[in-house]
Each structure stands twice: as C-alpha cells, then as structure tokens.
Amino acid sequence: MxxxxxxxxxxxxxxxxxxxxxxxxxxxxxxxxxxxxxxxxxxxxxxxxxxxxxxxxxxxxxxxxxxxxxxxxxxxxxxxxxxxxYAGKTPEEKAMVDAVIDQFKDFLVSQKRLTLAVRTKKSEEEINRVKEDIVTPAKDTYFKILKKLLENNSSGFLVGNDITWADLQISDNLTTLDGLGIFVPSEEPILAKFHEKIMNTPSLKTYFEQRPASLL
Amino acid sequence: MxxxxxxxxxxxxxxxxxxxxxxxxxxxxxxxxxxxxxxxxxxxxxxxxxxxxxxxxxxxxxxxxxxxxxxxxxxxxxxxxxxxxYAGKTPEEKAMVDAVIDQFKDFLVSQKRLTLAVRTKKSEEEINRVKEDIVTPAKDTYFKILKKLLENNSSGFLVGNDITWADLQISDNLTTLDGLGIFVPSEEPILAKFHEKIMNTPSLKTYFEQRPASLL
Structure with missing residues (x-):
C-alpha cells in the first residue's frame, strides 16, 4: 500500500x-x-x-x-x-494541460510581485503601482488566453471533455485573484462561469466548504 | 506519418x-x-x-x-x-525530471532580469547590480540543488541512469550562463564535468558543432 x-x-x-x-x-x-x-x-x-x-x-x-x-x-x-x-486523456491533451499550467506560472511571476508587496506591508501607493504597472497587464494577457481556450471548448473545461488539474489550478488562482481585487467576476463572465463550475465539482464541494479561509 | x-x-x-x-x-x-x-x-x-x-x-x-x-x-x-x-523511466523519475525543469524555470525568472538589462543596453553599473543582487544569489541556490542531485546519482545524469530532457535543459542553460560570465567552469568542477558529458553526447555532437553560435 x-x-x-x-x-x-x-x-x-x-x-x-x-x-x-x-x-x-x-x-x-x-x-x-x-x-x-x-x-x-x-x-x-x-x-x-x-x-x-x-x-x-x-x-x-x-x-x-x-x-x-x-x-x-x-x-x-x-x-x-x-x-x-486528471492529467488529460491523450499525450496531446496532456501537453495542452501542461501549457496552461506553464501560462499560469508565467503569470504567477507578476502576481508574486504584488503578494510580496502586500506581505511586506509596502505603502498603498507602492501596492497600487505594482497592481497597475505589473499585475494588470500580465493579467490581461493571461485572461485573454484562458477565455480563448474556454470559448473554443464546449465542455466548459479548459482542455478536453473532463476536469483536469489545469482547471483546478486556474480556478484556485481565480479565487486568489478575486481576493486580491484583480479578478472581478461581474466584469469577466466567461471566467466567472468557469470558476463557478469548478467550485461546484461534486466531489470537491464539501472540501471547499470546510477548508479554512486563506487569502493566498 | x-x-x-x-x-x-x-x-x-x-x-x-x-x-x-x-x-x-x-x-x-x-x-x-x-x-x-x-x-x-x-x-x-x-x-x-x-x-x-x-x-x-x-x-x-x-x-x-x-x-x-x-x-x-x-x-x-x-x-x-x-x-x-527521454522523460524518465518511471512516473517517479518523470516527476523528478519535471521538478528539475521547474527549478530551472524558477531560476530563469532571475536570469531574465539580467538578459533584459543586457538586451536593452543598460549601463554597466546597472548590469553589474542585477548580476550581484539578483542573479548571483539565485544562481547559488540553483547550483546547490543541481550539485546535490549529481553527487547523489552515480550515472552522471541528473535523474536516473540515462539522459533525460532535464539534462539537456540544464546543460543548455550552463552554456548560456558560461557566456554571461555567471557559470565559471573552473570554479564548479561538478557542473563542469556534467556539462562536458552532455555536450559530448554522441548523437548530439555533430549538431552542437554545426549549429550557429548564440549567446542566449
């Protein structure tokens, strides 16, 4: 075992x-x-x-x-x-799932500049500067890619017909970005619908409800 | 086909x-x-x-x-x-190969700060500041991990008994770091030996000799 x-x-x-x-x-x-x-x-x-x-x-x-x-x-x-x-059904699907994860990690480099500024208690002015100059342009590129994937896939998942760990990763990051004020669900209906779908995954719902709250 | x-x-x-x-x-x-x-x-x-x-x-x-x-x-x-x-022989080897690639990508975030400064023709003073304050500490952490992997593996490769794409990626990055003056082979015998081993891979030697020179 x-x-x-x-x-x-x-x-x-x-x-x-x-x-x-x-x-x-x-x-x-x-x-x-x-x-x-x-x-x-x-x-x-x-x-x-x-x-x-x-x-x-x-x-x-x-x-x-x-x-x-x-x-x-x-x-x-x-x-x-x-x-x-949950890695994708074929080698090609797995590669696309990996590509989504890599795209998330590229975005994370910018996001980390913001979370570091928040954690090290920088001034509000500095935090806003990081948000506007670094995170917002990176987020725009990242969201555009995610929305394109969702628009081209009728399943509601990012890749293929079933949930993969890319869906979990992107959805979890949307939770974080919501908390940071970077993802505003009412302004991003495609991403909001996707986020809601993943958050309502039957085998995860109880876990989501019971886990301790965490901004990051 | x-x-x-x-x-x-x-x-x-x-x-x-x-x-x-x-x-x-x-x-x-x-x-x-x-x-x-x-x-x-x-x-x-x-x-x-x-x-x-x-x-x-x-x-x-x-x-x-x-x-x-x-x-x-x-x-x-x-x-x-x-x-x-060339991805690793078992699921566990594949995961370790992936972890090495991720470690390289973490380091790359710092390296990019330097290559950007070089490409955008920043002053020598600014380039040296990026080298000393950002790239060198990141390189120290990265090299320590690579050397530990090589010291604990008698095959001379980073993971398992045969060459993987992690060996190719790390070796190629060492070529780049050599060109940037960040990797000094005479000061890093373990990494220098590894780099030489990969550069002498029989099925790649002709390719290495014939490809156009490129700093990055």
Whole structure:
C-alpha cells in the first residue's frame, strides 16, 4: 500500500492543487500544514527538503518501506494528476494541460510581485503601482488566453471533455485573484462561469466548504 | 506519418531543448527560425499563435491532415521527451525530471532580469547590480540543488541512469550562463564535468558543432 504525505504551509498557495487532486480522487493522504508564521519550524524542516522548498510530496511504499520525495508544486501536481487520471486523456491533451499550467506560472511571476508587496506591508501607493504597472497587464494577457481556450471548448473545461488539474489550478488562482481585487467576476463572465463550475465539482464541494479561509 | 514543425526565434533560448530532443531521437522536423530582429515577421506570426508566444510545435498527421499546435516551451519539451523516451523511466523519475525543469524555470525568472538589462543596453553599473543582487544569489541556490542531485546519482545524469530532457535543459542553460560570465567552469568542477558529458553526447555532437553560435 502506498501512503502519501503532502507537506506545505497553512495556506492554499502552491500546495492547494495537490490537496484538491487527493480529494477529487478520493485518495487518503496526510495533509501536513506548517504554520506560515512559525519560522523556526520551517527553517528546521527546510534542511531536510530535497530543494530547500515546499511543497514536497512523500510517497511511502508501506511494504518495502521505500520512500520517495518529490519537490516542486507542478511536478507534484502533474504526478498526482497522472496517477489519478486528471492529467488529460491523450499525450496531446496532456501537453495542452501542461501549457496552461506553464501560462499560469508565467503569470504567477507578476502576481508574486504584488503578494510580496502586500506581505511586506509596502505603502498603498507602492501596492497600487505594482497592481497597475505589473499585475494588470500580465493579467490581461493571461485572461485573454484562458477565455480563448474556454470559448473554443464546449465542455466548459479548459482542455478536453473532463476536469483536469489545469482547471483546478486556474480556478484556485481565480479565487486568489478575486481576493486580491484583480479578478472581478461581474466584469469577466466567461471566467466567472468557469470558476463557478469548478467550485461546484461534486466531489470537491464539501472540501471547499470546510477548508479554512486563506487569502493566498 | 506525423510531421513536426518547431517555430521559434533564431536563438537557442526556449526552443533549443526541443531541437535537441529531435536530434537525439533522430527524428526529422522542420526547424523554423524567426529572425529575432525582424519585428514585423514576429508581430504577423504572433496573431496566429495559440498563446501569442513562441516556441510552438505543430504536429501534422499527414494522413488525416489533422494539425495540433502546442505552445509553451516546457509543455513542448515534455511532450517530445515522452514521445521519444527521454522523460524518465518511471512516473517517479518523470516527476523528478519535471521538478528539475521547474527549478530551472524558477531560476530563469532571475536570469531574465539580467538578459533584459543586457538586451536593452543598460549601463554597466546597472548590469553589474542585477548580476550581484539578483542573479548571483539565485544562481547559488540553483547550483546547490543541481550539485546535490549529481553527487547523489552515480550515472552522471541528473535523474536516473540515462539522459533525460532535464539534462539537456540544464546543460543548455550552463552554456548560456558560461557566456554571461555567471557559470565559471573552473570554479564548479561538478557542473563542469556534467556539462562536458552532455555536450559530448554522441548523437548530439555533430549538431552542437554545426549549429550557429548564440549567446542566449
């Protein structure tokens, strides 16, 4: 039997899609959350992580006691999505799912400039400058790509006919962007409809309702 | 029969690993290179690309005339690596290969700050500031991870016993960092040995010798 342990901070952030994949697949896992403000706990753990970062996924084969650790959020997400059948149905669909994830990660570079400014309590003027000069143009490009994918796909999902981890990742990011005031659902009906669809995924609804609130 | 067309600029950059994968696999492809300084040609092409970016991979099934376009360099690289058998041997190896690629892409965010400063002809003082304050600390973290992987793997490759597209990507980036003065082979013997090993891959040697020189 395989035992999974996901280790991340106590926010959605880069760990959330993997958590959702476990819930979507109905697969048990240990959801270890390191308090974001407990720097000591993190610095202690950091030494033993493969790349000095979180999330990591530990995969233990209980019979052989063989343990593998996978670092990097997208590598973990893709691994789980492939294991559970949410990576895309064909090699070409998988590549398109990967391309959407890469596009999200490109956008995340800009988003991080804003979340860093918020977290380090920069002035309102500086936060607004980052929003207007960096995040808004990046968001416009990113949203345009997402809307094109949704408009060209009658299933309501980003790629193919069924939910993939790209849908989870983009939807989760829309939740974050909503909280940051970057995604305004009433101004983006196509994205709002998509977001609502994913948030109403039957096997995830209870999880979404019960998880602790988190801006990021 | 499947016909591949890779479209990118006339530099190594984000297209090079896919080119190398075709050569490594001995698979024919059309290597379309858009001149970096021909802005008109690029703006014209940009409109018809899926995400407004290069590289893109066009996959044409000559029989059915069905054509698929894949955007995003890593999505293309992973797709080709999976097709040709250079993505890792097991799901867990594939995840580690993906994690290395993600680590490279994290570093690339910092590297881009430098290449942008060089390309937009910033002052020497500004270029040195970006090198010292942004690229060098990011490079230290990145190199530490790569060296740990190489030290823990007796094959000389980053993951598993055979060459993967992660080896190609990291080695190609070391070529770039060498040219930028960020990677000094004599100071990094582990990485220098790895770089030399990949550059001497029998099925790639002729390609490396014959390709046009490119800083980036």
């Amino acid at each position: 395989i035992q999974y342990k996901l280790i991340y901070f106590d926010v959605r952030g880069l760990g959330e899609v993997s958590r959702q994949l476990f819930h979507l697949a109905g697969c048990e896992f240990e959801d270890v959350k390191i308090p974001r403000n407990d720097e000591q706990a993190w610095l202690e753990l950091k030494k033993s992580t493969p790349f000095g970062q979180l999330p990591i996924l530990k995969i233990l084969d209980a019979e052989s006691q063989n343990e593998i650790e996978i670092p990097q959020s997208s590598a973990i997400g893709r691994y789980l999505a492939n294991q559970f059948g | 499947i016909q591949y067309k890779l479209i990118y600029f006339d530099v190594r950059g984000l297209g090079e690993v896919s080119r190398q994968l075709f050569h490594l696999a001995g698979c024919e492809f059309e290597d379309v290179k858009i001149p970096r300084n021909d802005e008109q040609a690029w703006l014209e092409l940009k409109k018809s690309t899926p995400f407004g970016q290069l590289p893109i991979l066009k996959i044409l099934d000559a029989e059915s005339q069905n054509e698929i376009e894949i955007p995003q360099s890593s999505a293309i690289g992973r797709y080709l690596a999976n097709q040709f058998g």
